[in-house]
Amino acid sequence: MSLTTGRHGQAGKRVLPAGRGNVLSTLATTPRGEVTATFTFRGKELSIAVHNPDEVFVPTDVGLSLLAALDQERGPDLSGVRVLDIGCGSGLYTVAMLAAGARHVTALDINPAAVLTTVENVVRSGFDAGQVDAVCGDLDTFVVEQPWDIVICNPPHFPYDPAYAGRVETDMALIGGLDGRRLYDALLARIGDLLAKDGSLLLAHSSLTDVPRTVATLEAVGYEVQMLETCELDIPMRKYAEHRDALLARLYELRTKGCAAFTGLRFSVHALAVTRPRSSGQES
Amino acid sequence: MNRSYADVVVVGSGLIGLAAAHELLGRGMEVAIVGPRTGVHNGQASRAAGAMLTVFSEVESVHPEARVRLEVGERLAARDAYDEWLAGINAASGQEVALTQGVWVIANGTGENDSDELTAIARAAKMHGHVAELQPATEVPGLAPKERAYNALWLPLEASVDPRHLVDALAAILHAHPQCRWVDSRAVRVREQADHLVVDAADGSSSLAAHLVLAAGAGTTADIVEPTLAERISLPPIVSGRGVSLLLRAPFALPSAVRTPNRGFACGSHLVPLSDGRVYLGATNRLSTEPDYEAGATLDEIETLIHDGAAELNSGLRQATLLAAMVGHRPVAFDHLPLVGTTQHPTVHIASATYRCGVLLAPRIAKIVADGIFGPGSHGDHPYRPTRTMEPPDLKELLDTASRGLVDLICQPGGRLPPGSDDLLARLLRVLLSEVSESRTARAAVMQRLWARAPMDECIPLLMAAVSRS
Numbered sequence: 001m002s003l004t005t006g007r008h009g010q011a012g013k014r015v016l017p018a019g020r021g022n023v024l025s026t027l028a029t030t031p032r033g034e035v036t037a038t039f040t041f042r043g044k045e046l047s048i049a050v051h052n053p054d055e056v057f058v059p060t061d062v063g064l065s066l067l068a069a070l071d072q073e074r075g076p077d078l079s080g081v082r083v084l085d086i087g088c089g090s091g092l093y094t095v096a097m098l099a100a101g102a103r104h105v106t107a108l109d110i111n112p113a114a115v116l117t118t119v120e121n122v123v124r125s126g127f128d129a130g131q132v133d134a135v136c137g138d139l140d141t142f143v144v145e146q147p148w149d150i151v152i153c154n155p156p157h158f159p160y161d162p163a164y165a166g167r168v169e170t171d172m173a174l175i176g177g178l179d180g181r182r183l184y185d186a187l188l189a190r191i192g193d194l195l196a197k198d199g200s201l202l203l204a205h206s207s208l209t210d211v212p213r214t215v216a217t218l219e220a221v222g223y224e225v226q227m228l229e230t231c232e233l234d235i236p237m238r239k240y241a242e243h244r245d246a247l248l249a250r251l252y253e254l255r256t257k258g259c260a261a262f263t264g265l266r267f268s269v270h271a272l273a274v275t276r277p278r279s280s281g282q283e284s
Numbered sequence: 285m286n287r288s289y290a291d292v293v294v295v296g297s298g299l300i301g302l303a304a305a306h307e308l309l310g311r312g313m314e315v316a317i318v319g320p321r322t323g324v325h326n327g328q329a330s331r332a333a334g335a336m337l338t339v340f341s342e343v344e345s346v347h348p349e350a351r352v353r354l355e356v357g358e359r360l361a362a363r364d365a366y367d368e369w370l371a372g373i374n375a376a377s378g379q380e381v382a383l384t385q386g387v388w389v390i391a392n393g394t395g396e397n398d399s400d401e402l403t404a405i406a407r408a409a410k411m412h413g414h415v416a417e418l419q420p421a422t423e424v425p426g427l428a429p430k431e432r433a434y435n436a437l438w439l440p441l442e443a444s445v446d447p448r449h450l451v452d453a454l455a456a457i458l459h460a461h462p463q464c465r466w467v468d469s470r471a472v473r474v475r476e477q478a479d480h481l482v483v484d485a486a487d488g489s490s491s492l493a494a495h496l497v498l499a500a501g502a503g504t505t506a507d508i509v510e511p512t513l514a515e516r517i518s519l520p521p522i523v524s525g526r527g528v529s530l531l532l533r534a535p536f537a538l539p540s541a542v543r544t545p546n547r548g549f550a551c552g553s554h555l556v557p558l559s560d561g562r563v564y565l566g567a568t569n570r571l572s573t574e575p576d577y578e579a580g581a582t583l584d585e586i587e588t589l590i591h592d593g594a595a596e597l598n599s600g601l602r603q604a605t606l607l608a609a610m611v612g613h614r615p616v617a618f619d620h621l622p623l624v625g626t627t628q629h630p631t632v633h634i635a636s637a638t639y640r641c642g643v644l645l646a647p648r649i650a651k652i653v654a655d656g657i658f659g660p661g662s663h664g665d666h667p668y669r670p671t672r673t674m675e676p677p678d679l680k681e682l683l684d685t686a687s688r689g690l691v692d693l694i695c696q697p698g699g700r701l702p703p704g705s706d707d708l709l710a711r712l713l714r715v716l717l718s719e720v721s722e723s724r725t726a727r728a729a730v731m732q733r734l735w736a737r738a739p740m741d742e743c744i745p746l747l748m749a750a751v752s753r754s
Contacts, residue, residue, distance in 0.1 A: 018287070018289075018477060018478070018480055018492055019477035019478040019479075019480055019492075020478065021478070163660075234478065234479070234480070235479075237479045241479055242630075243630070244479060244494070244630060244631060245626070245630035245631055245657075245660040246660055248494055248495075248631070248657075249657070249658055249659060249660055252312075252313075252657075252658055255312070256311075256312055263289050263290065263291060263314050264289040264290050264291050264314070264480065264492060264493045264494045265289075265479055265480050265492070265493075265494045266289050
């Protein structure tokens with residue numbers, strides 16, 4: 001897999017097979033209903049456990065594709081960094097960043113069960129709970145004390161439709177408002193506060209939520225966007241499979257407006273690394 | 285493995301499938317079609333069709349008013365959109381597929397009461413604000429039958445078209461369209477792979493899509509859908525009305541189509557003008573629960589056509605030269621209404637069972653299917669929805685009214701029993717068939733099994749044949 005050579009240069013492309021979920025990790029379920037996802041990141045075998053998969057998402061190929069893009073030392077240097085994991089879920093990125101040498105991770109999620117699960121997985125993976133600040137809350141009201149070296153996020157990406165969206169916690173993890181972009185836009189609005197001067201934003205950007213718009217927005221305020229890798233895979237219908245007709249109808253509307261890219265049930269996740277250009281003397 | 289992704293995969297490459305694909309492409313979808321593009325297309329209804337745009341002339345005097353309003357309403361909506369649809373196809377293909385305006389419906393003594401039929405057709409036209417001009421039969425160009433017609437109805441809103449030319453023009457557009465992938469091969473299996481719908485073709489390819497449109501006509505889809513998926517889709521049965529027709533070079537001029545009204549189980553005789561002095565003579569209609577697409581026209585079917593055409597339409601047909609004999613399998617559901625829209629499975633849609641109105645309904649059906657994909661539930665209470673309940677007719681009641689038609693069938697082509705004998709034979713058939721159907725003999729079992737597979741008027745001749753053979 002070739003490394004990226006520039007901003008939108010020849011990013012590597014990973015293609016996951018159709019009709020199979022969880023290609024990038026190995027899943028196992030215990031008789032008590034606890035699910036573990038095991039995967040390798042930067043030479044280390046890691047495992048995330050979720051005992052309440054109805055409340056907290058087990059790591060998905062969408063989320064794991066960002067780690068796959070960062071594997072083999074691609075992307076920014078992670079040793080000794082301070083990380084903000086937005087929408088930490090089961091703690092996938094929190095644990096992966098600690099394993100890659102991060103000094104400290106602030107893990108934020110609107111779902112209290114996710115916050116608990118993240119801490120459990122940090123400890124389960126042999127890290128010190130003191131290296132993590134787990135915060136239950138919304139990004140919009142989140143108070144920043146000191147900007148982070150790494151901000152990492154796999155935002156929800158489905159457009160809202162009353163046919164399938166309830167007020168369940170896992171809906172919040174998948175649905176991002178009418179156009180799917182709620183958390184993307186919230187993140188873009190605050191990126192200046194969140195990111196340290198030489199920091200990197202690592203984003204698992206779904207092709208369903210207008211990648212060009214995010215790139216243009218960031219570039220307009222002086223950021224450099226690097227496409228580390230694109231991963232082509234099935235749209236994860238998951239529990240919305242029963243209402244896939246409604247979800248697809250929403251996506252067709254977005255696609256007609258040029259705001260979503262997909263064919264059939266295939267879409268892409270773009271692993272983006274966003275930085276301020278080193279040569280620039282701009283204020284953060 | 286040769287695999288491709290599309291938003292929608294259409295199974296079936298007749299007029300309905302192609303029209304649906306065309307509509308979806310126009311709305312920005314990536315479409316895959318699985319069905320023969322090249323080859324001879326034996327048994328395909330689209331290419332064997334007379335292709336009269338029969339907005340009113342399919343109405344029968346026995347149809348209740350509610351059914352007439354429903355069917356004519358849909359056909360009128362299709363007719364209203366037709367000219368623009370055809371113009372779009374011509375523009376995109378560079379072809380000039382033209383409509384020939386008007387259809388004549390004639391009344392003669394062959395039918396039980398053609399007068400009633402013409403009255404019903406005229407009433408349907410006027411009910412919807414359209415012209416139906418009663419004229420003397422002598423005014424009908426191209427009409428010179430052995431058996432004199434006593435009346436004729438001119439329907440200027442109706443029209444006819446060359447369906448082969450139409451299908452070819454659509455096919456040319458789709459074949460060249462960058463967002464259309466046409467697998468020139470028969471579909472052999474339809475299945476699910478996680479949330480994808482997959483169509484495997486005889487050439488070894490697999491097409492994966494989010495949505496599936498079944499548009500493969502009579503009796504061909506049931507066997508290829510994988511059982512658990514088929515159960516979820518829950519499609520009502522589709523049987524075949526097998527039709528034989530002839531392409532001829534006629535020694536007389538025919539400016540507009542001329543037809544008899546529907547007669548019993550058949551659709552009467554019709555002559556339809558084509559280009560270059562050719563005419564189409566149609567058509568027989570024999571029900572089949574297991575259509576054989578490779579079976580060519582039998583002499584019996586051709587003889588019936590020639591006899592009825594010469595007797596009722598133009599005796600000059602005997603001097604016509606034969607260009608081709610065609611067979612088409614008209615797909616039909618038990619209640620005779622098309623099956624169009626989303627099935628019990630949210631991303632599987634059907635576009636079929638158009639019986640004798642497929643060419644007319646094509647643009648309307650394409651729109652309904654596409655609307656259902658872009659706006660789920662938008663046609664949720666449409667009369668053609670595949671999820672509707674169908675009440676099978678009562679066999680005994682049907683036998684009461686069908687017996688006269690059976691006598692006509694026995695006396696075909698054109699023979700008649702002496703007065704009184706036909707009534708006697710009709711009563712006898714009614715009594716005998718009713719008694720057999722209610723008995724507990726092996727014959728009764730044969731009858732009941734056949735009836736279960738096709739509980740509709742057109743099954744009656746098959747029941748008679750089955751009972752006589754047992």
